[in-house]
Amino acid sequence: MQIQESIYHLWINSTKDKSVDLLAKYNERKPFNKTSFAIKITLIALLILTIYSFYTFDYKNLIIIDAVKDTLINMRTMFFGASLRNFTILEGIRQVSFTLGIAFLATLTGGISAFFLGLLAAQNLSTKLVSNVVKGFVSFVRAVPTVLWVLIFAVSIGLGSTAAVVGLTFHSFGYLLKAFSESFEELDHGVIEALTACGANWWQIVFQAVVPSSLSYLLAWTFIRFEINFVEAVAVGAAAGAGGIGFELFMASARYFNIREVGAITFLILAVAIILELTSSRIKTKFIK
Amino acid sequence: MKLDYFSKKRWTGVIFLAVFIVLSIWVASYTRFDLSRGLGSFVKAFNWTISSFYPDSASLVRLPAILIKLRETIFMAIASTTIASVFALFFALSGSKVTQVNSFLSIVSRGIASFSRNIPVVAWAMILLFSFGQSSLTGFLALFVATFGFLTRAFIESIDEVGHEPVEALKASGGNYFHIVFQAVLPMSLSQIISWILYMIETNIRSATLLGILTGTGIGFLFDLYYKTFNYHAASLVVVVIVIAVFFIEFLSNYIRRLIL
Numbered sequence: 152m153q154i155q156e157s158i159y160h161l162w163i164n165s166t167k168d169k170s171v172d173l174l175a176k177y178n179e180r181k182p183f184n185k186t187s188f189a190i191k192i193t194l195i196a197l198l199i200l201t202i203y204s205f206y207t208f209d210y211k212n213l214i215i216i217d218a219v220k221d222t223l224i225n226m227r228t229m230f231f232g233a234s235l236r237n238f239t240i241l242e243g244i245r246q247v248s249f250t251l252g253i254a255f256l257a258t259l260t261g262g263i264s265a266f267f268l269g270l271l272a273a274q275n276l277s278t279k280l281v282s283n284v285v286k287g288f289v290s291f292v293r294a295v296p297t298v299l300w301v302l303i304f305a306v307s308i309g310l311g312s313t314a315a316v317v318g319l320t321f322h323s324f325g326y327l328l329k330a331f332s333e334s335f336e337e338l339d340h341g342v343i344e345a346l347t348a349c350g351a352n353w354w355q356i357v358f359q360a361v362v363p364s365s366l367s368y369l370l371a372w373t374f375i376r377f378e379i380n381f382v383e384a385v386a387v388g389a390a391a392g393a394g395g396i397g398f399e400l401f402m403a404s405a406r407y408f409n410i411r412e413v414g415a416i417t418f419l420i421l422a423v424a425i426i427l428e429l430t431s432s433r434i435k436t437k438f439i440k
Numbered sequence: 441m442k443l444d445y446f447s448k449k450r451w452t453g454v455i456f457l458a459v460f461i462v463l464s465i466w467v468a469s470y471t472r473f474d475l476s477r478g479l480g481s482f483v484k485a486f487n488w489t490i491s492s493f494y495p496d497s498a499s500l501v502r503l504p505a506i507l508i509k510l511r512e513t514i515f516m517a518i519a520s521t522t523i524a525s526v527f528a529l530f531f532a533l534s535g536s537k538v539t540q541v542n543s544f545l546s547i548v549s550r551g552i553a554s555f556s557r558n559i560p561v562v563a564w565a566m567i568l569l570f571s572f573g574q575s576s577l578t579g580f581l582a583l584f585v586a587t588f589g590f591l592t593r594a595f596i597e598s599i600d601e602v603g604h605e606p607v608e609a610l611k612a613s614g615g616n617y618f619h620i621v622f623q624a625v626l627p628m629s630l631s632q633i634i635s636w637i638l639y640m641i642e643t644n645i646r647s648a649t650l651l652g653i654l655t656g657t658g659i660g661f662l663f664d665l666y667y668k669t670f671n672y673h674a675a676s677l678v679v680v681v682i683v684i685a686v687f688f689i690e691f692l693s694n695y696i697r698r699l700i701l
Contacts, residue, residue: 390653
Protein backbone atom coordinates (compact mmCIF):
# COMPACT_ATOMS: atom_id res chain seq x y z
CA MET A 152 0.00 0.00 0.00
CA GLN A 153 2.66 2.44 1.05
CA ILE A 154 4.78 1.51 -1.85
CA GLN A 155 1.90 2.00 -4.23
CA GLU A 156 1.15 5.43 -2.78
CA SER A 157 4.71 6.56 -3.02
CA ILE A 158 4.87 5.37 -6.59
CA TYR A 159 1.68 7.26 -7.34
CA HIS A 160 3.08 10.42 -5.80
CA LEU A 161 6.24 9.99 -7.68
CA TRP A 162 4.32 9.62 -10.91
CA ILE A 163 2.16 12.66 -10.22
CA ASN A 164 5.19 14.70 -9.35
CA SER A 165 7.10 13.63 -12.35
CA THR A 166 4.25 14.44 -14.73
CA LYS A 167 3.70 17.73 -12.96
CA ASP A 168 7.34 18.56 -13.26
CA LYS A 169 7.29 17.67 -16.88
CA SER A 170 4.30 19.83 -17.65
CA VAL A 171 5.76 22.71 -15.69
CA ASP A 172 9.00 22.15 -17.46
CA LEU A 173 7.35 22.20 -20.86
CA LEU A 174 5.36 25.30 -20.02
CA ALA A 175 8.47 27.05 -18.80
CA LYS A 176 10.27 26.08 -21.95
CA TYR A 177 7.38 27.33 -24.05
CA ASN A 178 7.29 30.63 -22.19
CA GLU A 179 10.99 31.26 -22.37
CA ARG A 180 11.32 30.38 -26.06
CA LYS A 181 8.25 31.13 -28.11
CA PRO A 182 8.15 29.08 -31.28
CA PHE A 183 10.34 30.99 -33.70
CA ASN A 184 9.50 30.41 -37.32
CA LYS A 185 12.57 31.10 -39.41
CA THR A 186 10.65 31.01 -42.70
CA SER A 187 8.00 33.55 -41.79
CA PHE A 188 10.64 35.77 -40.19
CA ALA A 189 12.71 35.72 -43.37
CA ILE A 190 9.64 36.45 -45.47
CA LYS A 191 8.72 39.42 -43.28
CA ILE A 192 12.24 40.84 -43.32
CA THR A 193 12.46 40.46 -47.11
CA LEU A 194 9.14 42.19 -47.69
CA ILE A 195 9.98 45.06 -45.32
CA ALA A 196 13.41 45.49 -46.93
CA LEU A 197 11.88 45.60 -50.40
CA LEU A 198 9.32 48.16 -49.27
CA ILE A 199 11.95 50.44 -47.72
CA LEU A 200 14.24 50.15 -50.75
CA THR A 201 11.33 50.96 -53.07
CA ILE A 202 10.33 54.07 -51.15
CA TYR A 203 13.95 55.18 -51.04
CA SER A 204 14.28 54.57 -54.79
CA PHE A 205 11.60 57.10 -55.57
CA TYR A 206 13.56 59.73 -53.65
CA THR A 207 16.73 59.07 -55.59
CA PHE A 208 15.22 58.88 -59.08
CA ASP A 209 16.34 61.41 -61.63
CA TYR A 210 13.06 63.06 -62.66
CA LYS A 211 14.61 65.76 -64.90
CA ASN A 212 11.85 68.32 -64.08
CA LEU A 213 9.22 66.00 -65.46
CA ILE A 214 5.60 66.87 -64.78
CA ILE A 215 4.34 63.37 -64.14
CA ILE A 216 0.60 63.99 -64.59
CA ASP A 217 1.21 65.56 -68.01
CA ALA A 218 3.55 62.76 -69.02
CA VAL A 219 0.99 60.12 -68.05
CA LYS A 220 -1.73 61.96 -69.98
CA ASP A 221 0.57 62.29 -73.00
CA THR A 222 1.43 58.62 -72.85
CA LEU A 223 -2.21 57.58 -72.75
CA ILE A 224 -3.01 59.80 -75.74
CA ASN A 225 0.07 58.45 -77.55
CA MET A 226 -0.94 54.89 -76.83
CA ARG A 227 -4.39 55.52 -78.24
CA THR A 228 -2.93 56.92 -81.44
CA MET A 229 -0.35 54.17 -81.52
CA PHE A 230 -2.60 51.18 -81.12
CA PHE A 231 -5.77 52.40 -82.82
CA GLY A 232 -4.11 54.40 -85.57
CA ALA A 233 -1.15 52.17 -86.32
CA SER A 234 0.30 52.60 -89.79
CA LEU A 235 3.59 52.18 -91.59
CA ARG A 236 5.29 55.00 -93.43
CA ASN A 237 8.96 54.29 -93.90
CA PHE A 238 8.50 50.69 -95.02
CA THR A 239 5.79 48.33 -96.21
CA ILE A 240 4.17 45.50 -94.28
CA LEU A 241 6.15 43.02 -96.37
CA GLU A 242 9.38 44.72 -95.36
CA GLY A 243 8.17 44.56 -91.75
CA ILE A 244 7.60 40.83 -92.01
CA ARG A 245 11.04 40.44 -93.54
CA GLN A 246 12.56 42.33 -90.62
CA VAL A 247 10.67 40.14 -88.17
CA SER A 248 11.98 37.02 -89.86
CA PHE A 249 15.48 38.48 -89.72
CA THR A 250 15.07 38.85 -85.95
CA LEU A 251 13.62 35.34 -85.73
CA GLY A 252 16.63 34.11 -87.70
CA ILE A 253 19.06 35.74 -85.27
CA ALA A 254 17.15 34.15 -82.39
CA PHE A 255 17.19 30.76 -84.14
CA LEU A 256 20.93 30.80 -84.77
CA ALA A 257 21.73 31.99 -81.25
CA THR A 258 19.54 29.22 -79.81
CA LEU A 259 21.29 26.69 -82.03
CA THR A 260 24.83 27.73 -81.13
CA GLY A 261 23.89 28.17 -77.48
CA GLY A 262 22.15 24.80 -77.43
CA ILE A 263 25.06 22.91 -78.99
CA SER A 264 27.62 24.42 -76.63
CA ALA A 265 25.28 23.97 -73.66
CA PHE A 266 24.81 20.30 -74.55
CA PHE A 267 28.51 19.47 -74.41
CA LEU A 268 29.35 21.60 -71.40
CA GLY A 269 26.10 20.46 -69.77
CA LEU A 270 27.49 16.93 -69.81
CA LEU A 271 30.51 18.25 -67.90
CA ALA A 272 28.30 20.20 -65.51
CA ALA A 273 26.06 17.22 -64.67
CA GLN A 274 27.40 15.72 -61.46
CA ASN A 275 26.57 12.13 -62.36
CA LEU A 276 28.59 12.29 -65.60
CA SER A 277 31.49 14.37 -64.44
CA THR A 278 33.61 15.05 -61.38
CA LYS A 279 32.58 17.54 -58.74
CA LEU A 280 35.51 19.82 -59.50
CA VAL A 281 34.80 20.03 -63.25
CA SER A 282 31.10 20.54 -62.58
CA ASN A 283 31.77 23.43 -60.20
CA VAL A 284 34.26 25.06 -62.58
CA VAL A 285 31.72 24.95 -65.43
CA LYS A 286 28.94 26.28 -63.20
CA GLY A 287 31.16 29.11 -61.97
CA PHE A 288 31.99 30.07 -65.54
CA VAL A 289 28.29 30.06 -66.42
CA SER A 290 27.34 32.33 -63.54
CA PHE A 291 29.93 34.82 -64.79
CA VAL A 292 28.52 34.58 -68.33
CA ARG A 293 25.02 35.23 -67.00
CA ALA A 294 26.06 38.21 -64.89
CA VAL A 295 27.01 40.34 -67.92
CA PRO A 296 23.90 41.68 -69.68
CA THR A 297 23.31 40.36 -73.21
CA VAL A 298 23.62 43.74 -74.88
CA LEU A 299 27.05 44.25 -73.33
CA TRP A 300 28.20 40.90 -74.75
CA VAL A 301 27.03 42.02 -78.18
CA LEU A 302 28.77 45.37 -77.89
CA ILE A 303 32.00 43.76 -76.63
CA PHE A 304 32.07 41.41 -79.62
CA ALA A 305 31.06 44.19 -81.98
CA VAL A 306 34.39 45.91 -81.30
CA SER A 307 36.32 43.08 -82.89
CA ILE A 308 33.96 41.99 -85.69
CA GLY A 309 31.78 45.03 -86.23
CA LEU A 310 28.08 45.52 -85.58
CA GLY A 311 25.75 43.21 -87.42
CA SER A 312 24.11 39.83 -87.36
CA THR A 313 27.28 37.90 -86.52
CA ALA A 314 27.99 39.98 -83.41
CA ALA A 315 24.33 39.74 -82.42
CA VAL A 316 24.29 35.94 -82.71
CA VAL A 317 27.56 35.57 -80.82
CA GLY A 318 26.39 37.95 -78.09
CA LEU A 319 23.02 36.23 -77.71
CA THR A 320 24.73 32.84 -77.62
CA PHE A 321 26.23 33.60 -74.21
CA HIS A 322 22.98 33.88 -72.28
CA SER A 323 21.33 31.08 -74.27
CA PHE A 324 24.29 28.94 -73.33
CA GLY A 325 24.04 29.90 -69.66
CA TYR A 326 20.30 29.30 -69.50
CA LEU A 327 20.30 26.03 -71.41
CA LEU A 328 23.32 24.65 -69.57
CA LYS A 329 21.42 24.87 -66.29
CA ALA A 330 18.31 23.25 -67.78
CA PHE A 331 20.27 20.56 -69.64
CA SER A 332 22.57 19.56 -66.78
CA GLU A 333 19.57 19.28 -64.44
CA SER A 334 17.74 16.96 -66.83
CA PHE A 335 20.95 14.91 -67.28
CA GLU A 336 21.18 14.59 -63.51
CA GLU A 337 17.67 13.14 -63.37
CA LEU A 338 18.92 9.96 -65.04
CA ASP A 339 18.78 6.97 -62.67
CA HIS A 340 22.20 6.20 -61.26
CA GLY A 341 21.64 2.47 -61.84
CA VAL A 342 21.55 2.94 -65.60
CA ILE A 343 25.01 4.47 -65.68
CA GLU A 344 26.31 1.79 -63.34
CA ALA A 345 24.83 -0.98 -65.49
CA LEU A 346 26.38 0.43 -68.65
CA THR A 347 29.75 0.93 -66.96
CA ALA A 348 29.62 -2.69 -65.77
CA CYS A 349 29.01 -3.79 -69.36
CA GLY A 350 32.17 -1.97 -70.37
CA ALA A 351 30.58 1.04 -72.05
CA ASN A 352 32.80 4.09 -72.32
CA TRP A 353 31.74 7.64 -71.49
CA TRP A 354 30.50 8.55 -74.96
CA GLN A 355 28.47 5.35 -75.17
CA ILE A 356 26.84 6.14 -71.83
CA VAL A 357 26.02 9.62 -73.07
CA PHE A 358 24.55 8.62 -76.42
CA GLN A 359 22.86 5.35 -75.43
CA ALA A 360 21.42 6.31 -72.05
CA VAL A 361 21.59 10.01 -71.26
CA VAL A 362 20.50 11.51 -74.57
CA PRO A 363 17.58 9.15 -75.34
CA SER A 364 16.10 9.57 -71.88
CA SER A 365 16.33 13.36 -71.81
CA LEU A 366 15.85 14.25 -75.50
CA SER A 367 12.29 15.56 -75.16
CA TYR A 368 13.33 17.74 -72.22
CA LEU A 369 16.25 19.12 -74.18
CA LEU A 370 14.09 20.03 -77.17
CA ALA A 371 11.39 21.57 -74.97
CA TRP A 372 13.87 23.74 -73.09
CA THR A 373 15.53 24.74 -76.37
CA PHE A 374 12.23 25.95 -77.77
CA ILE A 375 11.48 27.91 -74.60
CA ARG A 376 14.87 29.57 -74.98
CA PHE A 377 14.04 30.37 -78.60
CA GLU A 378 11.00 32.29 -77.35
CA ILE A 379 13.19 34.28 -74.93
CA ASN A 380 15.81 34.83 -77.65
CA PHE A 381 13.28 36.46 -79.95
CA VAL A 382 12.66 39.14 -77.32
CA GLU A 383 16.39 39.45 -76.69
CA ALA A 384 17.06 39.77 -80.42
CA VAL A 385 14.54 42.62 -80.61
CA ALA A 386 16.30 44.31 -77.67
CA VAL A 387 19.76 43.84 -79.14
CA GLY A 388 18.55 45.14 -82.50
CA ALA A 389 17.37 48.32 -80.82
CA ALA A 390 20.15 48.93 -78.31
CA ALA A 391 23.15 47.68 -80.27
CA GLY A 392 21.98 48.49 -83.80
CA ALA A 393 22.17 44.83 -84.81
CA GLY A 394 19.35 45.10 -87.33
CA GLY A 395 15.97 43.44 -87.61
CA ILE A 396 12.64 44.66 -86.31
CA GLY A 397 14.21 45.96 -83.09
CA PHE A 398 16.33 48.40 -85.04
CA GLU A 399 13.29 49.59 -87.04
CA LEU A 400 11.47 50.13 -83.75
CA PHE A 401 14.36 52.21 -82.43
CA MET A 402 14.52 54.28 -85.62
CA ALA A 403 10.76 54.87 -85.66
CA SER A 404 10.74 55.99 -82.04
CA ALA A 405 14.03 57.75 -81.34
CA ARG A 406 14.85 59.08 -84.84
CA TYR A 407 11.60 59.67 -86.79
CA PHE A 408 9.32 60.21 -83.73
CA ASN A 409 6.61 58.40 -85.68
CA ILE A 410 4.12 57.13 -83.10
CA ARG A 411 1.92 55.34 -85.61
CA GLU A 412 4.82 53.38 -86.98
CA VAL A 413 5.93 52.43 -83.46
CA GLY A 414 2.40 51.12 -82.94
CA ALA A 415 2.46 49.02 -86.10
CA ILE A 416 5.88 47.55 -85.29
CA THR A 417 4.72 46.82 -81.73
CA PHE A 418 1.72 44.94 -83.12
CA LEU A 419 4.00 42.86 -85.35
CA ILE A 420 6.27 41.95 -82.43
CA LEU A 421 3.25 41.26 -80.21
CA ALA A 422 1.75 38.87 -82.75
CA VAL A 423 4.96 36.84 -83.05
CA ALA A 424 5.53 36.87 -79.28
CA ILE A 425 2.01 35.59 -78.53
CA ILE A 426 2.33 32.77 -81.07
CA LEU A 427 5.68 31.79 -79.53
CA GLU A 428 4.31 31.97 -76.00
CA LEU A 429 1.30 29.81 -76.80
CA THR A 430 3.52 27.22 -78.48
CA SER A 431 6.07 27.13 -75.71
CA SER A 432 3.49 26.91 -72.92
CA ARG A 433 1.89 23.99 -74.76
CA ILE A 434 5.31 22.34 -75.08
CA LYS A 435 5.99 23.06 -71.41
CA THR A 436 2.83 21.33 -70.16
CA LYS A 437 3.42 18.40 -72.48
CA PHE A 438 7.09 17.67 -71.85
CA ILE A 439 8.21 19.36 -68.62
CA LYS A 440 6.85 18.50 -65.12
CA MET B 441 8.87 -6.13 -87.28
CA LYS B 442 11.27 -4.88 -84.64
CA LEU B 443 13.99 -4.27 -87.17
CA ASP B 444 11.47 -2.29 -89.14
CA TYR B 445 10.71 -0.14 -86.11
CA PHE B 446 14.34 0.71 -85.52
CA SER B 447 15.13 1.46 -89.14
CA LYS B 448 12.02 3.63 -89.33
CA LYS B 449 13.06 5.48 -86.21
CA ARG B 450 16.55 5.98 -87.56
CA TRP B 451 15.22 7.30 -90.86
CA THR B 452 12.93 9.79 -89.11
CA GLY B 453 15.92 10.95 -87.12
CA VAL B 454 18.08 11.35 -90.23
CA ILE B 455 15.36 13.21 -92.14
CA PHE B 456 14.68 15.49 -89.18
CA LEU B 457 18.38 16.26 -88.85
CA ALA B 458 18.76 16.91 -92.58
CA VAL B 459 15.81 19.31 -92.65
CA PHE B 460 17.21 21.04 -89.59
CA ILE B 461 20.67 21.47 -91.09
CA VAL B 462 19.26 22.82 -94.36
CA LEU B 463 17.07 25.23 -92.39
CA SER B 464 20.05 26.40 -90.33
CA ILE B 465 22.17 27.03 -93.42
CA TRP B 466 19.35 28.91 -95.08
CA VAL B 467 18.74 31.06 -91.98
CA ALA B 468 22.47 31.74 -91.71
CA SER B 469 22.64 32.95 -95.29
CA TYR B 470 19.43 34.97 -94.87
CA THR B 471 20.71 36.82 -91.82
CA ARG B 472 24.22 37.02 -93.32
CA PHE B 473 25.64 35.20 -90.30
CA ASP B 474 29.22 34.12 -90.86
CA LEU B 475 30.13 31.11 -88.73
CA SER B 476 33.87 31.30 -89.30
CA ARG B 477 33.87 35.01 -88.48
CA GLY B 478 31.74 34.25 -85.43
CA LEU B 479 34.19 31.63 -84.20
CA GLY B 480 37.15 33.83 -85.07
CA SER B 481 35.61 36.64 -83.07
CA PHE B 482 36.26 34.70 -79.86
CA VAL B 483 40.01 34.83 -80.45
CA LYS B 484 39.84 38.47 -81.50
CA ALA B 485 37.65 39.47 -78.57
CA PHE B 486 39.95 37.61 -76.18
CA ASN B 487 43.02 39.37 -77.54
CA TRP B 488 41.24 42.68 -77.46
CA THR B 489 40.15 42.12 -73.84
CA ILE B 490 43.73 41.44 -72.79
CA SER B 491 45.18 44.36 -74.72
CA SER B 492 42.67 47.11 -74.00
CA PHE B 493 39.47 46.00 -72.23
CA TYR B 494 40.50 46.08 -68.60
CA PRO B 495 40.14 48.73 -65.91
CA ASP B 496 43.36 50.72 -65.58
CA SER B 497 44.33 53.21 -62.88
CA ALA B 498 43.05 56.19 -64.88
CA SER B 499 39.59 54.67 -65.14
CA LEU B 500 39.39 54.09 -61.39
CA VAL B 501 38.89 57.84 -60.98
CA ARG B 502 35.45 57.34 -62.51
CA LEU B 503 34.45 54.70 -59.98
CA PRO B 504 32.36 57.05 -57.74
CA ALA B 505 30.36 58.26 -60.73
CA ILE B 506 29.84 54.67 -61.89
CA LEU B 507 28.66 53.59 -58.44
CA ILE B 508 26.08 56.41 -58.33
CA LYS B 509 24.69 55.27 -61.68
CA LEU B 510 24.78 51.65 -60.52
CA ARG B 511 22.67 52.63 -57.52
CA GLU B 512 20.12 54.24 -59.83
CA THR B 513 19.93 51.09 -61.97
CA ILE B 514 19.60 48.72 -59.02
CA PHE B 515 16.94 50.88 -57.40
CA MET B 516 15.08 51.07 -60.70
CA ALA B 517 15.05 47.27 -60.82
CA ILE B 518 13.94 46.86 -57.20
CA ALA B 519 11.26 49.56 -57.25
CA SER B 520 9.71 48.40 -60.51
CA THR B 521 9.68 44.77 -59.38
CA THR B 522 8.14 45.54 -55.99
CA ILE B 523 5.39 47.79 -57.34
CA ALA B 524 4.74 45.39 -60.22
CA SER B 525 4.44 42.45 -57.82
CA VAL B 526 1.72 44.24 -55.83
CA PHE B 527 -0.34 44.78 -58.98
CA ALA B 528 0.50 41.30 -60.25
CA LEU B 529 -0.77 39.76 -57.02
CA PHE B 530 -4.21 41.31 -57.45
CA PHE B 531 -4.36 40.32 -61.10
CA ALA B 532 -3.16 36.80 -60.30
CA LEU B 533 -5.80 36.41 -57.57
CA SER B 534 -8.53 37.37 -60.00
CA GLY B 535 -6.92 35.44 -62.84
CA SER B 536 -6.22 32.11 -61.13
CA LYS B 537 -8.81 29.38 -61.44
CA VAL B 538 -8.58 28.74 -57.69
CA THR B 539 -9.36 32.25 -56.48
CA GLN B 540 -11.12 33.88 -59.44
CA VAL B 541 -14.17 36.02 -58.69
CA ASN B 542 -15.78 35.13 -62.00
CA SER B 543 -14.54 33.78 -65.29
CA PHE B 544 -15.01 37.05 -67.19
CA LEU B 545 -12.72 38.96 -64.81
CA SER B 546 -10.27 36.09 -64.99
CA ILE B 547 -10.05 36.30 -68.78
CA VAL B 548 -9.70 40.09 -68.66
CA SER B 549 -6.85 40.05 -66.14
CA ARG B 550 -5.06 37.24 -67.97
CA GLY B 551 -5.46 39.18 -71.22
CA ILE B 552 -4.04 42.41 -69.77
CA ALA B 553 -1.10 40.49 -68.32
CA SER B 554 -0.44 38.72 -71.62
CA PHE B 555 -0.57 42.02 -73.50
CA SER B 556 1.92 43.74 -71.22
CA ARG B 557 4.20 40.70 -71.08
CA ASN B 558 4.38 39.98 -74.78
CA ILE B 559 5.30 43.49 -75.84
CA PRO B 560 9.05 43.44 -75.15
CA VAL B 561 10.43 45.78 -72.53
CA VAL B 562 12.34 47.59 -75.30
CA ALA B 563 9.11 48.41 -77.09
CA TRP B 564 7.56 49.73 -73.88
CA ALA B 565 10.62 51.90 -73.37
CA MET B 566 10.38 53.28 -76.91
CA ILE B 567 6.68 54.03 -76.38
CA LEU B 568 7.25 55.74 -73.04
CA LEU B 569 10.25 57.67 -74.33
CA PHE B 570 7.91 59.99 -76.26
CA SER B 571 6.47 61.67 -73.18
CA PHE B 572 8.69 60.64 -70.28
CA GLY B 573 11.90 61.54 -72.06
CA GLN B 574 15.27 60.65 -70.63
CA SER B 575 14.17 60.42 -67.00
CA SER B 576 14.46 57.47 -64.67
CA LEU B 577 10.71 57.01 -64.89
CA THR B 578 10.88 55.80 -68.52
CA GLY B 579 12.96 52.81 -67.54
CA PHE B 580 11.02 52.32 -64.34
CA LEU B 581 7.64 52.22 -66.10
CA ALA B 582 8.88 50.03 -68.94
CA LEU B 583 10.28 47.53 -66.44
CA PHE B 584 7.13 47.84 -64.37
CA VAL B 585 4.79 46.94 -67.24
CA ALA B 586 6.84 43.99 -68.48
CA THR B 587 7.53 42.68 -64.97
CA PHE B 588 3.87 43.00 -64.09
CA GLY B 589 2.89 40.82 -67.04
CA PHE B 590 5.50 38.19 -66.29
CA LEU B 591 4.83 38.05 -62.55
CA THR B 592 1.08 37.75 -63.06
CA ARG B 593 1.64 34.55 -65.03
CA ALA B 594 4.15 33.25 -62.48
CA PHE B 595 1.88 34.08 -59.53
CA ILE B 596 -1.10 32.42 -61.23
CA GLU B 597 0.98 29.26 -61.54
CA SER B 598 2.01 29.45 -57.86
CA ILE B 599 -1.59 30.00 -56.74
CA ASP B 600 -2.87 27.20 -58.94
CA GLU B 601 -0.36 24.89 -57.27
CA VAL B 602 -2.13 25.46 -53.93
CA GLY B 603 -5.08 23.67 -55.46
CA HIS B 604 -8.76 23.50 -54.70
CA GLU B 605 -8.61 21.36 -51.54
CA PRO B 606 -7.69 24.01 -48.93
CA VAL B 607 -10.10 26.44 -50.58
CA GLU B 608 -12.93 23.91 -50.42
CA ALA B 609 -12.09 23.09 -46.81
CA LEU B 610 -12.36 26.75 -45.84
CA LYS B 611 -15.53 27.23 -47.87
CA ALA B 612 -17.09 24.20 -46.15
CA SER B 613 -16.30 25.62 -42.74
CA GLY B 614 -17.89 28.94 -43.65
CA GLY B 615 -14.91 31.00 -44.73
CA ASN B 616 -15.57 33.94 -47.06
CA TYR B 617 -13.41 35.05 -50.00
CA PHE B 618 -11.00 37.06 -47.84
CA HIS B 619 -10.56 34.17 -45.41
CA ILE B 620 -9.71 31.92 -48.31
CA VAL B 621 -7.19 34.36 -49.76
CA PHE B 622 -5.50 35.42 -46.54
CA GLN B 623 -5.66 32.18 -44.55
CA ALA B 624 -5.09 29.57 -47.24
CA VAL B 625 -3.92 30.80 -50.63
CA LEU B 626 -1.42 33.51 -49.66
CA PRO B 627 0.29 31.67 -46.78
CA MET B 628 0.70 28.60 -48.94
CA SER B 629 2.10 30.36 -51.99
CA LEU B 630 4.00 33.22 -50.35
CA SER B 631 7.45 31.60 -50.44
CA GLN B 632 7.02 30.82 -54.14
CA ILE B 633 5.85 34.37 -54.78
CA ILE B 634 8.86 35.88 -53.01
CA SER B 635 11.16 33.55 -54.90
CA TRP B 636 9.70 34.86 -58.17
CA ILE B 637 10.11 38.46 -57.00
CA LEU B 638 13.78 37.86 -56.21
CA TYR B 639 14.31 36.20 -59.60
CA MET B 640 12.69 39.17 -61.31
CA ILE B 641 14.92 41.65 -59.46
CA GLU B 642 17.99 39.78 -60.73
CA THR B 643 16.65 39.77 -64.28
CA ASN B 644 15.59 43.39 -64.11
CA ILE B 645 19.05 44.62 -63.18
CA ARG B 646 20.27 43.31 -66.53
CA SER B 647 17.21 44.65 -68.34
CA ALA B 648 17.67 48.03 -66.63
CA THR B 649 21.19 48.17 -68.02
CA LEU B 650 19.80 47.58 -71.49
CA LEU B 651 17.10 50.21 -71.00
CA GLY B 652 19.75 52.60 -69.75
CA ILE B 653 21.44 52.46 -73.15
CA LEU B 654 18.14 53.27 -74.88
CA THR B 655 16.80 55.91 -72.51
CA GLY B 656 20.05 57.50 -71.39
CA THR B 657 19.79 56.65 -67.70
CA GLY B 658 21.68 54.62 -65.15
CA ILE B 659 24.73 52.48 -65.66
CA GLY B 660 23.73 51.48 -69.20
CA PHE B 661 24.03 55.10 -70.29
CA LEU B 662 27.45 55.36 -68.72
CA PHE B 663 28.64 52.21 -70.50
CA ASP B 664 27.29 53.51 -73.79
CA LEU B 665 29.00 56.85 -73.25
CA TYR B 666 32.42 55.32 -72.52
CA TYR B 667 31.96 52.76 -75.30
CA LYS B 668 31.11 55.33 -77.95
CA THR B 669 33.97 57.60 -76.91
CA PHE B 670 36.36 54.61 -77.16
CA ASN B 671 37.16 54.86 -73.46
CA TYR B 672 37.31 51.08 -73.18
CA HIS B 673 39.11 50.99 -69.84
CA ALA B 674 36.27 52.84 -68.16
CA ALA B 675 33.70 50.74 -70.04
CA SER B 676 35.34 47.57 -68.76
CA LEU B 677 35.20 48.97 -65.24
CA VAL B 678 31.44 49.37 -65.73
CA VAL B 679 31.21 45.71 -66.75
CA VAL B 680 33.21 44.62 -63.70
CA VAL B 681 30.98 46.69 -61.41
CA ILE B 682 27.83 45.19 -62.96
CA VAL B 683 29.17 41.65 -62.58
CA ILE B 684 30.02 42.23 -58.91
CA ALA B 685 26.60 43.76 -58.27
CA VAL B 686 24.77 40.89 -59.96
CA PHE B 687 26.84 38.33 -58.06
CA PHE B 688 26.07 40.06 -54.79
CA ILE B 689 22.36 40.19 -55.44
CA GLU B 690 22.31 36.58 -56.65
CA PHE B 691 24.10 35.51 -53.47
CA LEU B 692 21.65 37.44 -51.32
CA SER B 693 18.56 36.11 -53.06
CA ASN B 694 19.89 32.53 -53.00
CA TYR B 695 20.42 32.93 -49.27
CA ILE B 696 16.85 34.18 -48.76
CA ARG B 697 15.53 31.40 -50.99
CA ARG B 698 17.26 28.76 -48.86
CA LEU B 699 15.57 30.21 -45.79
CA ILE B 700 12.05 30.39 -47.17
CA LEU B 701 11.70 27.41 -49.51
